[in-house]
Amino acid sequence: MNAIDELRKTKFTEKLEQFILKKRRAQTNLDEYQTRKQKQQPYVPEDNxxxxxxxxxxxxxxxxxxxxxxxxxxxxxxxxxxxxxxxxxxxxxxxxxxxxxxxxxxxxxxxxxxxxxxDYEVKLQEIELWKERGRVKEFTVGMRLDILDTVFVWCQGEVKDIRYGKNDQPKQVFIHYLGWDKVYDEIIDVDSFRLAPLGTNTQQKNVIQYKQSNVETIQRSLNINQNANSNARETNHRSLIMALASQFLSLRNDLFNNQN
Ligand SMILES: [Zn+2]
Ligand SMILES: [Zn+2]
The missing domain is CATH 3.30.40.10 (Zinc/RING finger domain, C3HC4 (zinc finger))
Structure with missing residues (x-):
């Protein structure tokens, strides 16, 4: 083997080494990329x-x-x-x-x-229908509708007033619960799940409703409370007058005593 052949062989070995190194690096990068990609995927358990x-x-x-x-x-x-x-x-x-x-x-x-x-597709469609059924599309003053009250009982109510937002679209409604005192009247957003067309929920079986007897009991207790409050206020008022009167009397006595 002459000197030139020797040189060629060295060059070849160098190139081969570089080539292998490059290949290895590429593989490592690819592996790293794939592991990183796998990590980004959400954890999905096999049995769902x-x-x-x-x-x-x-x-x-x-x-x-x-x-x-x-x-x-x-x-x-x-x-x-x-x-x-x-x-x-x-x-x-x-x-x-x-x-x-x-x-x-x-x-x-x-x-x-x-x-x-x-099955999932069918369920999605059912839920879309359910949402559509519960949506009140138009609001007018005086219209009746189903309202979910604050303790999660569906009641029937009436729209007393409508507040309009941008583009003259109804934004909020002022509602009154039928058969209930106006202290319970409230303002609800028109897109709230608490509003539904009349009868959608109040005419369903297996849905909690106030019984007339319960309503009367609640309203009676409310009246008693209100009376009790007004009585208390009256008592306070009377005791204040008495206190002022006694102060006045003692002041007058002082005056008389001084004169004597
Ligand atoms: Zn479910
Ligand atoms: Zn729970």
Whole structure:
């Protein structure tokens, strides 16, 4: 082997080494990229149990979490609350204030994963229909409608006034509960789930309603309270007059004593 051959061989080995190194690096980069990509994907358990609502036994639609951290579909919670006032469907704890929080990203991921699931499609359509049925499309003063009161009982009520927002679209309604004192009148947003066309919920079976006898008892106790309050106010007023009078008398006595 002459000197030139020797040189060629060295050059070849160098090039080969560089080539192998480059290949290896590319592979490492690719591996790294793929592991990074896998990490970004959401965790999906194989049996899907934590994507299933405990009430309807189907994948969540409009997922909500309660304040006691139990999950179900929005409609399932709503239906449950109509029969069992303000109690969590899972642990029966009382729900107060803003008690259900949605999570749009969970809805999004379940929607993607269940794209070809026929049962899920049917459920989505049913819920869309349910929402449509509960929507009041037009508001006029004097119209009657179903209103969900603050303790989760559907009542019938009347629109007393309408507040308009931008583009002259109704924004809020001032409502009065039929058969109830006007102290309960309130203002509700027109797109609130607490409003529904007349009879949608108040004429359903298995929905809690006030019985006439209960209503009378509540109103009587309310009147008694109001009377008690006004009596208390009167008593206070009278005691104030008495106090002033006694002060006046003692002042007058002082004056007389000084004169003597
Ligand atoms: Zn459900
Ligand atoms: Zn709970």
């Amino acid at each position: 149990t934590d994507q299933i609502c405990s009430l309807c036994k189907c994948f969540y639609v409009n997922y909500v979490t309660t304040t006691c951290q139990h999950n179900c579909c929005q409609k399932c919670l709503f239906d449950h609350l109509l029969k069992c006032r303000k109690k969590c469907p899972v642990c029966s704890r009382e729900l107060k204030g803003d008690f259900a929080f949605p999570c749009l990203s969970i809805d999004y991921w379940i929607g993607i994963a269940q794209k070809n699931n026929k």
